[in-house]
Amino acid sequence: MRTLTPLLVVAICTSWVVCKPTQEKKGRVHHNKDLSDHQHDDSQDFQYDHEAFLGKEEAKTFDQLTPEESKERLGNLVNKIDKDKDGFVTGEELKDWITHSQNRYIYENVNKHWADYDKNKDNRISWEEYKNTTYGYAAGEVEFYDVVEKEKYRKMKERDERRFKHADKDGDLIATRDEFTAFLHPEEFDYMQDMIVTETIEDIDKNGDGVVDVDEYISDMYTPETDEPEPEWVKTERQQFKDHRDLNKDGKMDRTEITHWIHPQDYDHADLEAKHLIYESDKDKDDKLTKREILDNWNMFVGSQATNYGEDLTRRHDEF
Structure with a gap:
């Protein structure tokens, strides 16, 4: 050999x-990623909603379309979002679509190397x-x-x-x-969270006792040089461990505490955005959207080069 x-x-x-x-x-x-760098203020524009619904790069493509082209493409997207083909887009289907749009770069990366x-x-x-x-x-x-x-x-x-x-x-x-x-990409899938916790413990737990003490926690992020005084930020992290990581105050982080640390209970931005889009578009208030309801409010979901937010907002508020 x-x-x-x-x-x-x-x-x-x-x-x-x-x-x-x-x-x-x-x-x-x-952390759960926010869906756009833009401020979410519908009184100014719908750019946040566009990037949340389409993803940042796809939103740029829609910005270059005419309203007619934008509506046509949106109609095709609705057919994809309605997974069970019952003619309605539910909050869960909309949330799944938003999550998929936000993670498109991950899927594109997987597709790029799939054949390998x-x-x-x-x-x-x-x-x-x-x-x-x-x-x-x-x-x-x-x-x-x-x-x-x-x-x-x-x-x-x-x-x-x-x-x-x-x-x-x-x-x-x-x-x-x-x-x-x-x-x-296990960090993007809920059912993989337990595996991430296991791997984190293995990475940090140097003495193999199944828990993480403060020195192991610090050594994961900081390796001191010989005779180097400990920086202030490291001292702050030690206090963070004591105050916020070690919840039961036994001097170490167990599996539950590590889960709280690496998977903090953030807002579910995709779920909040799905509820927002349904609230703004659901004319008959049945908590789900038809294709017509989505297309009637198309400029909130997608954009085009001819969209005038101010006039459209005035028109929408006058209708109520």
């Missing part, structure tokens, strides 16, 4: 885009396909001089397999596009 140095293995992985495992250090806390993993072209990705593509050089086919490096790759593969199985809802070890997206 050919023997490669760890340095050469790293070089191979660097040149092979899809060989990168899923583990990456990133922000621990997963889907070797048999069946529009699904098995664990074997992912493992062989990602760990082909590091999953037993290479002898490592560095035992530590070999152990690192073994643990990464085991962790990826566990996450893959968690994302794979039906347990067949073959991921649909949505399941594979959940595997690569």
Whole structure:
């Protein structure tokens, strides 16, 4: 068997885009993202609603359309949003669409690299396909001089397999596009939150006791230089741990407390926006929208280069 140095293995992985495992250090806390950078003030304009409903980039496309083109495209979108094809868009369907629009960049990224993993072209990705593509050089086919490096790759593969199985809802070890997206971007899927907590504990809990003490918490974000005095922001974080992270005041964070930390109970922006759009468009007040109700209020959902917000708002208020 050919023997490669760890340095050469790293070089191979660097040149092979899809060989990168899923583990990456990133922000621990997963806040619900706001849906737009614009102020949500319907008395000024509907730009917030446009970007919430369409996503930022798609909203720019609609801004360039005529009102007729914008309405036609909106009608086509309504057909997609109405998943059960009953002729109504419910709050849940609208919320799901808004969430999908906000995460479009994630789906586009998955689509971009899908063919790299889907070797048999069946529009699904098995664990074997992912493992062989990602760990082909590091999953037993290479002898490592560095035992530590070999152990690192073994643990990464085991962790990826566990996450893959968690994302794979039906347990067949073959991921649909949505399941594979959940595997690569677990922070965007509610049913993956428990896996994120598990991985966070493994990352931070250095002594393996299943909980995180204040020193482990600090060491995840700060490594002191020799004889360096502790910065003020680190002292502040220690106090944050004591006051807000360690809820039962036992000197460490358990699984429940870590869940509160990395998954704070934020506002569900997609749900709030869905309720707002329904409230503003639901003429018969049955808490769901027909295509006609949406198209009658099209300029709140989407835009066009000819939309005049001020005149339209005046007209809408005069109708009541």
